[in-house]
Amino acid sequence: MNWNEVGKSKDVDSVRLAAERLDPNERDARGRTPLMLCITNRMPAEGIRLLLEKGADLEAEDKLGDTALKKAVKFKQTETVKLLLEFGAKLDSPHGILGTAWNAARLDETMADLLLNTKGAVRLTLDKQEREIVDGILCLESAGKSRVPARILNCWEMCDDEHESSTNGTAKDIEGCKRKDLRVY
Template sequence: MRNEEMDWTEISKTKELDTIRSAVDLLDPNERDARGRTPLMLCITNRMPVEGIRILLEKGVDLEAEDKLGDTALKKAVKFKQAETVKLLLEFGASLDSPYGILGTAWNAARRNKTMADLLLGTNGAVRLTLDPREQEIVDGILYEESIDDMCSRIRELSSPELIHAVVDGYNWDDGPEPMIAAYENPACAEITLLDMYELMEADYWLDMDEEEWSHNEEYRLWRRLAEGLQKKGASADAMEDR
């Protein structure tokens, strides 16, 4: 590729390491395209081999730049399922945390892929999503408990944020509010679990419901109580916008 033809969009698609080496010396390695993407983001999006990514990183590129979608390079690597690139970015000091809180992190973006998310467990507020067999047995025992009272009792006894999170994630919300109130009231319940609960229970529905509709029904009153409690703890609809 001739120097006058060098363009980060095209360079990011190459697998030739010599081209990358030339580009980082001849072009601005931190320039932005119309969508706010840096050369590093373009290389990740176009699945450049990690050796090429390393060449860019060794140039001292901005790891925390955000594109117009709010993605950093680390979030791009997660979205495009590039585990080795995630490891490399962390090696070079990419931040795990986000100024927007847990919902703005690469860990949150990785949650559908537990193996990927576990690479980012150093994130402030993250919980381990992969359970060992014994932990899964405990969670299954709670979720398949036929007695709601016994289920609530077992949830209250949990001291692990990971197990509480897994119970909330696997809960059948048609079974009523009591077990989730027990999870909400458990001191070990993590912030991200509360945020998930707000979304899973469709808390806005209960908060918007007219008092006449919920005040004369015991189950409805409990759902309303849970929604209000989650809202007070900051698990509001506004917090869900970055998900």
């Protein structure tokens, strides 16, 4: 019995037996832990939970720099992502944002939204007002009327001709605004 065979079996009883006999933090030649092997072989969530309850290291990295959370995101294992977060998996990476599970999830809004409650996550799904603001910025940018720094927008301040300001402008409000009138905080 070895973890590679157990992971490929997708059998929860095999995981239960192996977790009693084998080290849940053992590494293979590629640096993968039993947790990572089970994730990449699409082990049912119950098998993943057994490993987590046996103390599987959530933050261990394989030779590619992937953690269990990053692998779960890459393999689109929604229930496993939820379990890993429940057990305290972290989003931060010593390799910067490009090494995070969030970076792996950024092209999949559903997966990225699962990570929202973790430190360092960025919300990708916009509400109607935020989408209007972003659409307005993109419209101005494509027309060459404005250069807006690529930062998270917390609030808008719009100025009219008399330099009176109003907050929370929408795309419609932005249309007549000149570059000097647009401030991003």
